[in-house]
Amino acid sequence: xxxxxxxxxxxxxxxxxxxxxxxxxxxxxxxxxxxxxxxxxxxxxxxxxxxxxxxxxxxxxxxxxxxxxxxxxxxxxxxxxxxxxxxxxxxxxxxxxxxxxxxxxxxxxxxxxxxxxxxxxxxxxxxxxxxxxxxxxxxxxxxxxxxxxxxxxxxxxxxxxxxxxxxxxxxxxxxxxxxxxxxxxxxxxxxxxxxxxxxxxxxxxxxxxxxxxxxxxxxxxxxxxxxxxxxxxxxxxxxxxxxxxxxxxxxxxxxxxxxxxxxxxxxxxxxxxxxxxxxxxxxxxxxxxxxxxxxxxxxxxxxxxxxxxxxxxxxxxxxxxx
Amino acid sequence: xxxxxxxxxxxxxxxxxxxxxxxxxxxxxxxxxxxxxxxxxxxxxxxxxxxxxxxxxxxxxxxxxxxxxxxxxxxxxxxxxxxxxxxxxxxxxxxxxxxxxxxxxxxxxxxxxxxxxxxxxxxxxxxxxxxxxxxxxxxxxxxxxxxxxxxxxxxxxxxxxxxxxxxxxxxxxxxxxxxxxxxxxxxxxxxxxxxxxxxxxxxxxxxxxxxxxxxxxxxxxxxxxxxxxxxxxxxxxxxxxxxxxxxxxxxxxxxxxxxxxxxxxxxxxxxxxxxxxxxxxxxxx
Numbered sequence: 375x376x377x378x379x380x381x382x383x384x385x386x387x388x389x390x391x392x393x394x395x396x397x398x399x400x401x402x403x404x405x406x407x408x409x410x411x412x413x414x415x416x417x418x419x420x421x422x423x424x425x426x427x428x429x430x431x432x433x434x435x436x437x438x439x440x441x442x443x444x445x446x447x448x449x450x451x452x453x454x455x456x457x458x459x460x461x462x463x464x465x466x467x468x469x470x471x472x473x474x475x476x477x478x479x480x481x482x483x484x485x486x487x488x489x490x491x492x493x494x495x496x497x498x499x500x501x502x503x504x505x506x507x508x509x510x511x512x513x514x515x516x517x518x519x520x521x522x523x524x525x526x527x528x529x530x531x532x533x534x535x536x537x538x539x540x541x542x543x544x545x546x547x548x549x550x551x552x553x554x555x556x557x558x559x560x561x562x563x564x565x566x567x568x569x570x571x572x573x574x575x576x577x578x579x580x581x582x583x584x585x586x587x588x589x590x591x592x593x594x595x596x597x598x599x600x601x602x603x604x605x606x607x608x609x610x611x612x613x614x615x616x617x618x619x620x621x622x623x624x625x626x627x628x629x630x631x632x633x634x635x636x637x638x639x640x641x642x643x644x645x646x647x648x649x650x651x652x653x654x655x656x657x658x659x660x661x662x663x664x665x666x667x668x669x670x671x672x673x674x675x676x677x678x679x680x681x682x683x684x685x686x687x688x689x690x691x692x693x694x695x696x
Numbered sequence: 697x698x699x700x701x702x703x704x705x706x707x708x709x710x711x712x713x714x715x716x717x718x719x720x721x722x723x724x725x726x727x728x729x730x731x732x733x734x735x736x737x738x739x740x741x742x743x744x745x746x747x748x749x750x751x752x753x754x755x756x757x758x759x760x761x762x763x764x765x766x767x768x769x770x771x772x773x774x775x776x777x778x779x780x781x782x783x784x785x786x787x788x789x790x791x792x793x794x795x796x797x798x799x800x801x802x803x804x805x806x807x808x809x810x811x812x813x814x815x816x817x818x819x820x821x822x823x824x825x826x827x828x829x830x831x832x833x834x835x836x837x838x839x840x841x842x843x844x845x846x847x848x849x850x851x852x853x854x855x856x857x858x859x860x861x862x863x864x865x866x867x868x869x870x871x872x873x874x875x876x877x878x879x880x881x882x883x884x885x886x887x888x889x890x891x892x893x894x895x896x897x898x899x900x901x902x903x904x905x906x907x908x909x910x911x912x913x914x915x916x917x918x919x920x921x922x923x924x925x926x927x928x929x930x931x932x933x934x935x936x937x938x939x940x941x942x943x944x945x946x947x948x949x950x951x952x953x954x955x956x957x958x959x960x961x962x963x964x965x966x967x968x969x970x971x972x973x974x975x976x977x978x979x980x981x
Contacts, residue, residue, distance in 0.1 A: 429882045489884030502875035506897040515893075516883045592879070599883065 399659035410636040412646030415656035434470035493596035499588035503580040510576035543590040586617030722973020729966035736782030745773035747780035781933035800860025808868025867899040908971040
């Protein structure tokens with residue numbers, strides 16, 4: 375494990391039930407600062423549910439109660455406004471907790487500052503951008519909400535930051551993302567696309583872009599508020615194979631250059647092998663293995679993790695892990 | 697590793713959006729409606745005739761250069777009265793529709809977004825109201841408030857919001873679980889902000905399309921109420937009352953009923969074209 379005294383994000387005893395179905399079963403997970411954690415597992419393993427809990431979209435189910443309810447604080451016993459429900463004397467089960475920098479945060483009713491620090495990129499770029507908003511508005515509204523450009527930034531300053539974000543995710547560059555990213559975003563004037571091209575992108579709505587471009591915009595939106603943790607839930611699974619690589623490269627580069635802590639949800643072990651430092655394997659709502667990626671990919675494994683790796687190898691694991 | 701992104705990123709400037717021109721039906725409807733509004737606004741000012749003052753010497757004259765739409769049974773110039781009635785009926789149509797539109801859209805947003813008990817309460821209320829026969833409700837309200845604008849306004853306020861609430865609720869519910877809504881939550885936007893700034897722009901076009909088509913039905917209802925004597929009280933000109941006034945001599949003095957009826961049809965065509973155009977624009981979006 376990385377030598378980090380306090381994980382930037384920690385989930386403790388997270389359980390999520392939908393009626394009789396347990397999507398996540400008493401999962402605990404620590405995410406040290408700057409680390410890329412890959413959460414892998416088959417469909418229905420509970421990966422996305424766990425990601426949504428971390429992002430504050432789903433409240434964990436309180437022990438001994440019914441379903442988790444998206445968008446509500448109920449069912450969770452822990453801190454702040456959610457401190458209600460089952461009393462400790464009636465419930466011996468471990469209580470669910472979400473900690474940010476070691477401090478407990480509410481599962482849903484988080485403060486604006488807490489929200490800013492954990493951002494999420496979703497699976498389907500076709501539905502993750504508001505279709506009625508322009509790219510400018512999509513990028514600007516987060517930074518205006520959180521005041522990342524100061525209390526009352528001018529339109530020019532907001533536009534400049536939007537253009538910078540587009541460059542950051544490789545949109546509108548005259549010579550492509552590769553050069554710019556390889557230079558660690560040390561963009562010189564020659565690298566930059568004409569301002570008119572960028573303004574053209576900013577004025578458009580999402581439907582004018584391809585899936586890969588939309589996913590880049592979604593990543594730019596998340597970066598606009600300068601988060602500490604980026605949760606990416608299957609960010610390439612809805613994309614063409616030809617653009618999957620671009621988006622993964624972008625995430626890897628952003629992680630390196632921005633010092634982002636990354637939680638990458640995927641069922642693609644090759645992706646994890648390339649990008650992640652640590653791996654957690656989920657099955658049936660539980661974490662069945664958790665540790666450094668190097669160990670996972672290069673040491674003999676038993677049980678489900680070994681089966682998963684063997685299955686991946688049998689379909690030619692990209693990235694040289696096979 | 698990163699150089700492979702160059703090819704796709706260099707084509708990052710997308711193809712042009714659609715031409716962005718509004719559908720022809722929308723333009724035609726808006727032009728027709730603008731002409732009608734212009735006519736009903738100007739004719740009463742420019743006309744030498746009073747829409748209410750009677751002139752027995754000129755009664756039931758056929759259309760002529762002096763009276764282009766002829767005169768009615770009390771000698772009043774029908775063109776002036778059609779325009780004056782248009783002012784009242786169109787203003788009533790817009791005024792009566794405004795409050796239900798706002799209330800219904802807000803109720804639909806809340807019901808569709810939150811589901812649960814807000815949805816159950818709004819659905820129960822709308823189901824109960826819609827089961828009540830409309831014209832019976834009109835008669836009851838007219839009995840309580842008397843005929844005239846107050847009764848019409850109250851009746852449509854009670855019933856009119858339902859169609860907007862149902863439309864907006866359906867549209868909102870279908871969007872509520874979209875990832876861009878979840879993304880707004882993760883970003884830290886409040887429910888109010890998500891509803892008004894994120895969801896509303898996406899459902900408003902549907903509500904407006906319903907508004908326009910509902911206005912046609914509302915206009916017909918206003919005219920029908922006038923025809924039945926439950927609407928605007930005489931001598932104030934109203935298309936429904938004017939149609940009713942001429943029905944007893946429809947076979948011999950066709951212009952008395954027919955020309956006010958044509959005004960209703962023209963407004964109906966204009967609104968139908970606008971409604972179709974809005975639907976076309978929404979499909980193309």
